Amino acid sequence: MDERTKSALLWGAVGVFAFLVLYQGYVLFGNDSVGFLPAFGVALVVGAGVAAAAYVAEIRLLGRGR
Template sequence: MSTTVAGLSRRTLSALLWGAVGFMAFLVLVQGYALVVEPLVSIGQGVAVAGLVGGMTAGSAYVLEHRLAVWSARRAMDETASHGGDDKSKS
């Protein structure tokens, strides 16, 4: 398994980055709601919920990313095979 920053695997680093995206996206949505309507939660509550959202996003990404990549690769192979593939012997 290849390592990257601080000895983390690429899969772990990717999951942590997705968690950061989930964390920040939730905070942006809460702030946007506060600007348009009224504050939905306090800053502390927003950070706590964003932490939960970020953690769940990171966990989901870690579990599902590999499975989605395998599924996508299999689907691409099936589509290539169903369209005649890349067989150059037919040309």
């Protein structure tokens, strides 16, 4: 696995965990829960979006010399 793919997958994992932490805080402050499976499904979609965005953005940022 090349470094770009590994980096994108790690950013996707960060997105999954960030969403789940925010969701847990939402429930902790007295709001209704939608259940574990729907929340985990949304977290996976968020993680996939973050991974895809990181994969595309990394090459664009490298191309600009940043």
